[in-house]
Amino acid sequence: MDWALALEWLVKSLVIIFALLGGFAYTTWYERRALARLQVRVGPNRAGPFGLLQPIADALKLIFKEELTPPGAFKLVFFLAPIMTLVPSIIIAAVIPWGRTVTMFGREINLYLADVNVGIIYLMSVTSIAVYGIVLAGWASNSKYAMLGGLRSAAQMVSYELSLGLTFVAAILLGNSMSLVDIVEAQTTYWFALIQPLGALIFLTATLAEVNRAPFDMPEAEQELTAGFHTEYSGMKFALFFMAEYQKMIVVSMMAATLFFGGYREFWFLRDTLLSVDATWLISGHQFTAWFLAPLYLFIKVVGLLFLMIWVRATWPRFRYDRLMAFGWKVMLPLSLAVVFITATGILLEITTGQVMWLTVGVPAVSIFVGLIAVVFVYRSLWRKYYETV
Numbered sequence: 001m002d003w004a005l006a007l008e009w010l011v012k013s014l015v016i017i018f019a020l021l022g023g024f025a026y027t028t029w030y031e032r033r034a035l036a037r038l039q040v041r042v043g044p045n046r047a048g049p050f051g052l053l054q055p056i057a058d059a060l061k062l063i064f065k066e067e068l069t070p071p072g073a074f075k076l077v078f079f080l081a082p083i084m085t086l087v088p089s090i091i092i093a094a095v096i097p098w099g100r101t102v103t104m105f106g107r108e109i110n111l112y113l114a115d116v117n118v119g120i121i122y123l124m125s126v127t128s129i130a131v132y133g134i135v136l137a138g139w140a141s142n143s144k145y146a147m148l149g150g151l152r153s154a155a156q157m158v159s160y161e162l163s164l165g166l167t168f169v170a171a172i173l174l175g176n177s178m179s180l181v182d183i184v185e186a187q188t189t190y191w192f193a194l195i196q197p198l199g200a201l202i203f204l205t206a207t208l209a210e211v212n213r214a215p216f217d218m219p220e221a222e223q224e225l226t227a228g229f230h231t232e233y234s235g236m237k238f239a240l241f242f243m244a245e246y247q248k249m250i251v252v253s254m255m256a257a258t259l260f261f262g263g264y265r266e267f268w269f270l271r272d273t274l275l276s277v278d279a280t281w282l283i284s285g286h287q288f289t290a291w292f293l294a295p296l297y298l299f300i301k302v303v304g305l306l307f308l309m310i311w312v313r314a315t316w317p318r319f320r321y322d323r324l325m326a327f328g329w330k331v332m333l334p335l336s337l338a339v340v341f342i343t344a345t346g347i348l349l350e351i352t353t354g355q356v357m358w359l360t361v362g363v364p365a366v367s368i369f370v371g372l373i374a375v376v377f378v379y380r381s382l383w384r385k386y387y388e389t390v
Contacts, residue, residue, distance in 0.1 A: 004107065012113050016093050024246040025055035030303075031310050038314040059239070067235035070142055077140035082233070082240035085133030089247035092126045095119040096254045097181045099264050099294035111264075111294065112181070119180040120168050123255060127164070127210060130248065131157040134212075134229050137241070141232040149228025152218050152321065159328035160209035160216075166336035167203040170196050170343045171259040184263035193260040195359060198367035199339040200260040202332060204308070207252040209328070211245060214313040218321050253305035254298065261301050264294035335374055342366050 029044065029051060036043025044051030069075060099111025116122050131154055138150020174192050175183035183192075193200035209216040230241045257263055319327065346363035350356060 008107070008109060009113065013094075016113060017090060020090055020093060020247050020250060021243075023250045024243050025059070026052075027246045027250060027306060028058070028242075029055050030306065031313075034307060034310045035314050038311065062236060062239040062242075065235045067237060068232075070232050072142035073232065074140040074142070077136050078232075079237070081133045081137035081140055082237045082244070083133070084136065085130065085244040086240050086247070088126050088130040088133075089244045089251055092123060092251050093254065095122050095180055096251070096258055097184060097264060098254075098298050099291060102291040111291070115179055115181045118178045120172055120178040120183075123180075124165055124168060127252075128157070128161055130210075130244075133244070137233070138229040141229075143232050146229050146231045149231070153212060153229060155325065156209055156212070156216065156218060156328070159325055160206045160332065163202055163328065163332040163336040164206040164210060166333075166340050167199045167206065168259070169340050170199040173340070173343050173347055180258050180263070184258055184265055187262045187265060190360065191260060191262045195363055196260075196339060196343055196367055197364055198335065198371045199343070200256070201371070202336050202339060203260060204256060204305075206332065207256065208309065208312065209324075211248040211252060213245075213249065213309055215316040215318045216324060217318060218324055249306060249309060250302065253302040253309070256305055257298055257301035261305075262297075263301075264298045266293075266297055331374060331378060335370070338370050339367065342370065 032054070033043045033051070035041075044054040047053040047057045069078060094113040095116050097110075097112035097115070101108050101110050103109070134153045135150040138146040138148070138153075141147070171183055171192055172178055174195060175186040177183060177186070186192075208214075212218075230238055233241060342363055346359045346366075349358035349362070
């Protein structure tokens with residue numbers, strides 16, 4: 001057995017786990033500060049400078065808070081459901097690359113835990129099982145509010161998982177691979193979000209629904225279901241649900257950055273400038289490669305995508321549940337099918353004619369046109385329903 005390789009896997013696993021745990025804590029701080037700025041409020045500013053110790057204060061409060069279990073609950077499942085929700089949000093990060101290969105300690109070390117040749121399928125499978133913990137939490141609580149929240153989450157997951165999977169297909173077609181490393185490297189010249197902007201928009205919208213973020217937070221709609229699937233949870237069990245939500249926010253932002261925004265690669269419009277920086281540096285007479293720039297690029301993109309999620313929460317009202325489901329089946333699914341068809345057609349025309357413009361110009365133009373047509377139809381449908389009620 002290669003003990004050095006086992007140690008490498010252990011270290012990288014711990015780096016991913018602690019990065020997600022620390023990221024979860026400070027994503028809560030980031031969201032509260034950003035929401036306060038958007039809504040002209042102050043936000044957390046008491047615990048430490050700029051409120052930076054607020055996540056630690058919240059963690060201590062939840063650790064020492066009393067945990068209650070409803071007398072009619074299925075206790076084993078009630079206990080395991082938060083863990084089942086949390087684990088997928090961590091293990092999904094195993095295949096997301098956050099850099100290239102570097103040489104350290106006489107070994108070549110990959111800046112990712114695993115480069116699976118079917119990494120896209122791994123992502124889809126793990127994201128689809130995350131709903132089990134939520135559904136079981138609602139069922140095991142023996143509460144009508146919690147049960148309705150769990151059922152809503154399952155229905156929402158089924159509705160938007162189809163659109164999400166089809167946008168994965170668009171990324172596979174553009175990258176000509178299911179490996180996430182290959183997909184990132186295929187975005188050397190342009191991000192896939194520029195070639196397929198409609199696909200990137202559908203992906204971001206579907207991921208909001210996948211992680212139950214506003215305006216798709218119907219499984220925990222407090223005006224209707226008290227707190228939804230976690231109504232009966234308190235203390236650390238509630239904290240695990242809270243942790244899973246924010247970790248899933250980070251992970252889906254990493255997925256979006258990897259599939260459509262170049263991942264760990266430099267920003268395409270600054271490519272020549274950044275490549276001159278990401279060269280071999282001379283420090284104290286020794287050659288030192290700026291390997292840390294690749295994770296930095298990914299970190300910047302993830303922070304930007306997290307801000308987009310926070311911005312949507314601050315500005316968009318919650319969907320009515322029937323319209324949320326109709327939007328998933330009648331708008332998102334047809335559009336995602338159109339995205340796959342347009343992308344495949346553009347690639348085929350590029351191969352047969354040898355003209356790159358079919359892919360770089362034709363696909364984005366047709367995608368934007370189809371998206372505008374969908375907006376017009378949705379707008380007319382909403383006005384028609386409005387006039388019917390007047």
